[in-house]
Amino acid sequence: MDLDFNDFHGLYLFLASLGLIWFLALWTIWLLGTWTARSRYRLRPRSPLSSATRTAVPGVSILRPLKGLDTNLYENLESTFTQEYPNFELLCCVADEDDQALPVVRELKSRYPHVDAKILIGDEDVGINPKVNNLMSGYRAAKNDILWVIDSNVTVHSGTLARAVDALRTPTKSGKRVALVHHVPFAFSTESRVGSRIDEAFLNTNHAKMYLAINTVAIESCVVGKSNLYRRSDLERVNGSLKPITSTEPNAKQDGICGLPAFGRFLAEDNMIASALWHELGLRHDLSCDVARNVVGNMSLRDYVQRRVRWIRVRKNMVLAATLVEPFTESIVLVSIGSSSLKYLFGFSRWLCVLLHFCMLLFVDLDVYTSLAGHPLPQSIRWEFLAGWVAREVLALPIFILAIVGNRVEWRGRQYEVLNNGEVKFVSNHRSFLHSLEFLGWSRSQKYQAVETEAVLP
Template identity: 45%
Template sequence: MASTFSLLAAIFLLILWAVVWTLCLLGWRTARIRYAHPTLPSRISALSPKAAPGVTIIRPLSGLDENLYNTLQSCMTLDYPKYEVLFALQDENDEALPVVKMVMDKYPEVKARVLIDNTRIGVNPKVNNLIRPFAEASYDLVWVIDSTISVTSGTLGRAVEAFISNNTPYSSLDDPESSQLMSISDDVRKPPMSGEVGLIHQVPIAVCYQNTWGSLIEQAYLNTTHAKMYLAINAVAIDSCVVGKSNLYSRDSISKLNTPAPSLRQSPNPPTGLAAFSLFLAEDNMIGLGLWHQLNLKHAMTSDVALDFLGALSVRDYIDRRVRWLRVRKKMTPLFVTLLEPFTESLVSGLCGAWAVQRLLGASIPALLLVHLAAWLTVDLSTRRALETNIKALKPPGSQAVFLTAWLARECLALPVWLWAMTSDEVVWRGKRYMILSSGAAMTL
């Protein structure tokens, strides 16, 4: 019995190890194909303001985030003919406001406004901050960019092109006089319909100017393992997988979404639209799931990355951040997905794969594990290089030895962090304590 059980376990773990490696190689291949070459300008960027679809950019702000002036400035220098920028705050004394005014004064030619509104409709401060900008946006296409995110000048043009090219005959982009393109430019364009693209997002890439060990470990995680799996899952495209650092979608689509909370759906007047996500800390993921499942809208990515400027994080800050989002995510995914997550990490998957091969073929576990880790690191470094192809001038030089040390620390911390996250459903975010409920919604403690 014991021998049969170990044989079956070895076969299962070998298959699981092969699946994990397939995802790793798919993420690496996607990075090499999509990002490891100079980006091409969008044809939409060359259109006149009358012929281009209008876009409202919303920057929700709260306090002085890392490199705030430069991140806000990046959305004022876009190579795009028709857009506005809404800076959203909830307090007229917010420390971000003087920075916003400096940016607006430097670029008076850009249509930009400050919206200050202390509306509270739920526990999520970002959703609270977005309610008024969504209501007052001039255009249906909305691009929400987090305060720590910087983008390159061509990002918006490529995002809009990816959004509408799937929903509009591509030939219309070549003819500014075509009636179909004119209907888009007049902002009476039909919102995306079932089966079309309804959300554009970019993979986040971390940038460190303050080289504390917490920020370096976070950078190693985001620029290798996270990016690799993020690209692989989106390439497979069997379900929504969205990080809300930089998302472009239609306001009309958002307005049609119902609340994901089962208890609220049973109420006489369940919340809809953006307000439907105010009870969720991971509103980005829930909105993506809503667009995918409720409206059957696809997601797409471009060859751009979202530069995420990290502050001075301690190792404890890094651990707390990972634990927080693991506790949120485990309430939004099936149990078996949560339980399998450690097996997607390098050390656990390597040990399982090495034992499985040893059990079936009699090879050396230490030798197999070393080969596995060397190959894993090679793929991670190649993925990182590909993703940084077009942003080398925008990030400070770094030490390869320091990065490798941070990478190794991240890999060693992965399992302990996961185990710690499984012990509770409480999280702390921006100084407030929450309980994550079984629906994925959060309750303030």
Template identity: 30%
Template structure:
């Protein structure tokens, strides 16, 4: 083989191996018997949910917060920036509907970082009176036993339990594309990483023992990075602990999306990963089927591989993802499979776009890495 053929073969083999290993590891993570939890009794829990505006299925997702089966003490703290936010009547209505549940709406923002969600959450952390604190985004559906599931993952090495979202209930193609990024791509990789004892946080759900984050400086310490999940991972690892994932990830109703919003969200998250863990992000270029297909084409043109490999590679690629989605019960219709193909065609473009600049817009808020760093140091 000449030099080009050696390089193409190495890239194809490495990418294919990663696809198979991460799919298998994700499947294992969902079914494996975990280390026994060290939690006994029914510890008290404070649940913080930042709210802002009227999102898709917002009343349904927030309602699930109240319907927990946990027998210990639970307080619910909903955090909003402004009294005139349209979500305020929805939250107050739910609080009135569940008078037996200890719940409050906290209004105001503490400017402790360049991260608007974190600024919204700080007041809730200050008010939280229990040993364990769950930060859960408003657009995640919480099953009735969500607290039991979180404690089940808390062993003697745990510093944080987290769950990336599983996209469900997409109503158009671009919603399915959003699910494709969340589920068989990001969710698969995160579950796989957890299997190899290298779990990392996802900001949708952060379940802390309060003293661990307080020892690092409290929620203000999470403002040291562009995203609180990157900072959370670093805080936990610095404490000599591990981030654990739930076996069954929490669902997020997606509804309708448009291509522009999916693209901008994925570029934003890619920039966050690139700035937070640059070495790992460099390897993401191997994650989709695009580069392996290019290498396969090169090897077929040189005669090293037969033409049927151009069908075998994508069949292997998306077949493993379909198997993971089937095992997990994630969306896997023909439209979903088509969205995986579109997603992988986008991945190299997203990867390149992530290297352009250190700023982005999130919910109308301009965020810049230099400003975030300066705020954290100040």
């Protein structure tokens, strides 16, 4: 039996209509992120807490995990010494007494003697995540309930802490208590390296507008842990199981190990802490009007690809369905769907659709950049940034395909295997041709060290 085009017209019509709906839905999300950036970040009012007395504001313990000489380290750390907030302590945590970051911290302590700053040396082995192990000394020593954990490669505005505390104490529109305040990363590169420019373009455009849109809709936890503010009393009630606490007791907690030690088994401990506060306690998150200025530093193209592969593989093992949808949110795949749908339904030119799509996308992304940076894209980096933007869009799908077929990741020079629940375990650091194939996901033969993650769930 011969089949002609009309036999499939209904199916084609359905698929074209579905494709157009998806195309318009993604553009709606992008525009929502752009609007959020404009409305939230173009005006950053000074918090009244900045000029309050010490006894009138809640105390905050700032925890900064340090390891080595990160790019711009002095300025990054100084930005927490100069916070306009009357009641905070600063705890700088290093694992090794020979760490190169220590002279920088000591110099800042002598320059700002009025700041209650302490250096805590030594880590505590609570899991496989070295950042969590490093933070444990500060977590144990902190004298305040509110903790601000901020990465060593991040610098912040002097009013950031006061505005974050404001957000933490303000309920959401639905009346739910805010358990965590986070800051959208804003990258800036100090070097003209290919990977640095691509990462800068990615974080300040595509990532930012999606991050802001998802957090504006707020139907699920979505947090990057560059700069997070939360209460230790809340964290001490959760364990990363993501199972709601069923007890009606006011301060009921999960069974077993809770608090920061419970999250040492995860590579993405920041995301898991946020998810635990959301799902286990039923609380919510908020964004203040500040950004976490993430210093990218010297990043090669391989470094960029490796970083993206790492976090796609981590997300795949935490939220598989959402990760599998990611390719269809990328601009090149999306415009292929949208242009084909418009061509079939209305006879609209594919090439005209592609041209309009990318012109509008570039305009939107540069607008997001302007909102977060507080100024337009500087002329000094214009062409490098635009080249990075184009490269990011072109590389997005190949990197996803590379990442989706494997589970091995590399972080700070160590190899990990990501497990199905988002936990990780060490694998051999032996480098060989087989290692290269394993990194690409083409070989599943692996050589595990005799190091296992201790189960901490009940």
